[in-house]
Amino acid sequence: MSQENETPAAKEVAQTNSDVPVTIQYLSFVLGKEEYGVDILRVQEIRSWEPVSRVPNVPLYEKGVVNLRGAIVPIIDLRERFALSKVEYTPLTVVVVLQTGSGSHTRIMGVVVDSVSDVISVDKSEIQGAPDFGTKVSNEFINGLVSVNERMVMLLDVDKLLTLDTMELIES
Amino acid sequence: MSIDMSQFHQVFFEECFEGLEAMESGLLSLDIGDIDSEVINTIFRAAHSIKGGSGTFGFTVVAEYTHIMETLLDEMRDGRRQVTKPAVDVLLGSVDCLREMLTSIQNEEDVNMESAAQHQAALEIELNGKAGGGEHAAAPVVHAAPFVVPVEEPEEEEEVDEEQGWKISFCPYLSLLKTGNDPVRLFRELSALGKLTSNVNIQDVPPFAELDPEECNISWELTLVSDATEAAVREIFSWVEEDCALELAPLAKPKKVKKPKPAPSPAPVVEAAPAVVAETAPVVAPKKAAPTESDPSKNAPKASSSIRVDTDKIDTLINMVGEVVITQSMLGLIGENFTMDKVGQLKRGLAQLERHTRDLQQSVMNIRMLPISFVFSRFPRLVHDISTQLHKKITLKLVGENTEVDKAVVELINDPLVHLIRNSLDHGIEMPADRVAAGKPEMGTIELKAYHRGGHIVIEIVDDGRGMDKAKLLAKAIEKGLVEESTIMTDKQILELIFMPGFSTAEKLTDISGRGVGMDVVRRNIQSLGGNIDIISELGKGSTIAIHLPLTLAILDGQSVAVGDETYIVPLVSIIESINITEKMLNKVAGKGETFKLRNEYLPIIRMREIFNVKSGNATKSNEGVIVVVEGQGALCGFLVDELLGQQQVVIKSLEANYRRVEGVSGATILGDGSVALILDVPGLVRLSVR
Numbered sequence: 073m074s075q076e077n078e079t080p081a082a083k084e085v086a087q088t089n090s091d092v093p094v095t096i097q098y099l100s101f102v103l104g105k106e107e108y109g110v111d112i113l114r115v116q117e118i119r120s121w122e123p124v125s126r127v128p129n130v131p132l133y134e135k136g137v138v139n140l141r142g143a144i145v146p147i148i149d150l151r152e153r154f155a156l157s158k159v160e161y162t163p164l165t166v167v168v169v170l171q172t173g174s175g176s177h178t179r180i181m182g183v184v185v186d187s188v189s190d191v192i193s194v195d196k197s198e199i200q201g202a203p204d205f206g207t208k209v210s211n212e213f214i215n216g217l218v219s220v221n222e223r224m225v226m227l228l229d230v231d232k233l234l235t236l237d238t239m240e241l242i243e244s
Numbered sequence: 245m246s247i248d249m250s251q252f253h254q255v256f257f258e259e260c261f262e263g264l265e266a267m268e269s270g271l272l273s274l275d276i277g278d279i280d281s282e283v284i285n286t287i288f289r290a291a292h293s294i295k296g297g298s299g300t301f302g303f304t305v306v307a308e309y310t311h312i313m314e315t316l317l318d319e320m321r322d323g324r325r326q327v328t329k330p331a332v333d334v335l336l337g338s339v340d341c342l343r344e345m346l347t348s349i350q351n352e353e354d355v356n357m358e359s360a361a362q363h364q365a366a367l368e369i370e371l372n373g374k375a376g377g378g379e380h381a382a383a384p385v386v387h388a389a390p391f392v393v394p395v396e397e398p399e400e401e402e403e404v405d406e407e408q409g410w411k412i413s414f415c416p417y418l419s420l421l422k423t424g425n426d427p428v429r430l431f432r433e434l435s436a437l438g439k440l441t442s443n444v445n446i447q448d449v450p451p452f453a454e455l456d457p458e459e460c461n462i463s464w465e466l467t468l469v470s471d472a473t474e475a476a477v478r479e480i481f482s483w484v485e486e487d488c489a490l491e492l493a494p495l496a497k498p499k500k501v502k503k504p505k506p507a508p509s510p511a512p513v514v515e516a517a518p519a520v521v522a523e524t525a526p527v528v529a530p531k532k533a534a535p536t537e538s539d540p541s542k543n544a545p546k547a548s549s550s551i552r553v554d555t556d557k558i559d560t561l562i563n564m565v566g567e568v569v570i571t572q573s574m575l576g577l578i579g580e581n582f583t584m585d586k587v588g589q590l591k592r593g594l595a596q597l598e599r600h601t602r603d604l605q606q607s608v609m610n611i612r613m614l615p616i617s618f619v620f621s622r623f624p625r626l627v628h629d630i631s632t633q634l635h636k637k638i639t640l641k642l643v644g645e646n647t648e649v650d651k652a653v654v655e656l657i658n659d660p661l662v663h664l665i666r667n668s669l670d671h672g673i674e675m676p677a678d679r680v681a682a683g684k685p686e687m688g689t690i691e692l693k694a695y696h697r698g699g700h701i702v703i704e705i706v707d708d709g710r711g712m713d714k715a716k717l718l719a720k721a722i723e724k725g726l727v728e729e730s731t732i733m734t735d736k737q738i739l740e741l742i743f744m745p746g747f748s749t750a751e752k753l754t755d756i757s758g759r760g761v762g763m764d765v766v767r768r769n770i771q772s773l774g775g776n777i778d779i780i781s782e783l784g785k786g787s788t789i790a791i792h793l794p795l796t797l798a799i800l801d802g803q804s805v806a807v808g809d810e811t812y813i814v815p816l817v818s819i820i821e822s823i824n825i826t827e828k829m830l831n832k833v834a835g836k837g838e839t840f841k842l843r844n845e846y847l848p849i850i851r852m853r854e855i856f857n858v859k860s861g862n863a864t865k866s867n868e869g870v871i872v873v874v875e876g877q878g879a880l881c882g883f884l885v886d887e888l889l890g891q892q893q894v895v896i897k898s899l900e901a902n903y904r905r906v907e908g909v910s911g912a913t914i915l916g917d918g919s920v921a922l923i924l925d926v927p928g929l930v931r932l933s934v935r
Contacts, residue, residue, distance in 0.1 A: 125919055125921065125922065127909070129857065136920075137899070138920060139914045143901070143902060144897045144914075145903075180902050181902060
């Protein structure tokens, strides 16, 4: 186990030594007092919140669907998905449209966040694994943590985030 | 040869299948005794193009096979041979066989040589047995003969272990290349049968200065590990047989493969097979793993489907686009320095644009439209085969084959139709003797009709057979416990019983129909296409089954309804009527379920607000609102909505592309104001409400 942990670290050191730092850009956004980041290559666009058409009999965090230039795109409230306190949508509330999937089958989905804050460049070696909070906090969506200007940013796994409950069932 | 032939394969296969269809319909329309030479010519041409095409693409198996058919057809064409019923049947069988071969090749599977050889044998018996005085006929047969002989061989071979194969010594004569044969092609064919390793013998190659490039000085020792029969191997060489010395010997059979091996094995868990091969035939061993590796790729989905479009349709489309461009530039001109006095002009321009857009939409939809004959054309064959099998006399009449319908509908309607026709053939039409006894013509008739009505296509299957016995149906349903004995049912409801899962009145099962699965599947398929199916049947006179389908699956006529603040679309097809509700029409059942009385029937009510958890808007009191009477799952029911908004054509968008399937919803659409409205899945909602 410890061996496995060392090997990637050693690799990263080797990479930094050879002056080829692997940086990844993340789009960071705010939910309440927490800051999250998603891989910027997964971000298709950022839109302001607009009313959605509700879809009946689905979990509450799935707010509904909107028309995105002819495609029907679902909108998910991240606060509700992470079981944070609800807030009223304001003109500052934004929808980050993310894409997921592999190969020919990609899907797009919008997530509602409080506001978008920054684009951050993160050296891969700076990313720490998410600590295990036990059963208290689920960290299934979190890829890692990184500290930017003394703030902690949680990096989200877009694919896992956009996998809705029961969706696997439908795909199979 | 740097051209990648595989890019043309798709077209080749399409053409072949078209050719086969032409041959089939030609053969079926051949009237024994009064032969139309034009029909024979058509069949011959189709066979000839398939032969030519498959030769070009290196599918020699197909080319050789077609060659024999062609010989037979050629003699018929020249009048040297009588067209007889057995000959036609053999040819029909060959068409099937060819189709099978081509499908296998298309899917990159191995061609089933046994069935091919059998058909070929039948063809040659036909060709040789009754060589109607044609002496020329003998010549072409000769070189095809060798692979007919060992037809039964495969059975014997199968018992042998997998590691069997052939040692082939192939010494071409100097002239081989001059005859246009290329050993590389042969080897490629061979390697399709199994693992091929070769040993080249180049001693005879002269020094460069004396080398004649048109002479073949090389010979090969080939080892083929494969379970192919000798016939299959020889067949590959059949074109070059006269130009080479060919020796075939079976490989030494290895010791029993699964014999426990004392020798140290690096991976004892793994089945010892590869190691054994290494002992007996070292040359072959390293490549053993290859076939299994390539297997998954064979299952990869085939190339995307394509569609052939009439050039007329494309021309119309281009004209239409031209009109739109002109209108657009006209509008641009008006907008450039707009003054109020140009309002009239602007309005006219916009009206024109609207008209053109609608036309354009229509033309684009038209491209997806195919004549229903794509489906119908298969049925003469089906009827021909099954009626022969059942010893019944049946003619099939096709009406309205040129009715156009969406490609997706064409693809999906085939299976249900096959099922219905089989039913008519098997249960509907009586035996000739029974028909005569009943005072009907001996020849039964099945009519397959297609026509447009409203925004729908209607397909009818009409037979003049024995019809359905309603009393018997009801008795059967009661016996199976599908309905209560005391239930009073209308005639229509009784006929609908045949759509119940597991319902079959056939006394005995045949391989044609009567397994009791089917009609429910047929109905579900048709409903999934947004259509419905009706039966009219009269005992002793026959049955009519009518299928109503939407013309296209991309656009739907919808009624938009309001539920709270939300808008939903109800497909117009499923709406019977809409009525304003009044208090006295409502009745509670057991305090929960609600029904209302529509004229003389009590129908269940589904409250859209409850089933979709709509909280917005003012809650409608039970005595306000509109009931939309719909038909779902074969029964009527009422959806209680707040308001009817209007009827419109909506473009169906998939909800699943980015999202998920939602129960009670079949799709979504975008309304005029850009917002999304969900389209209701009526049968799904009915199911949802029952739970």
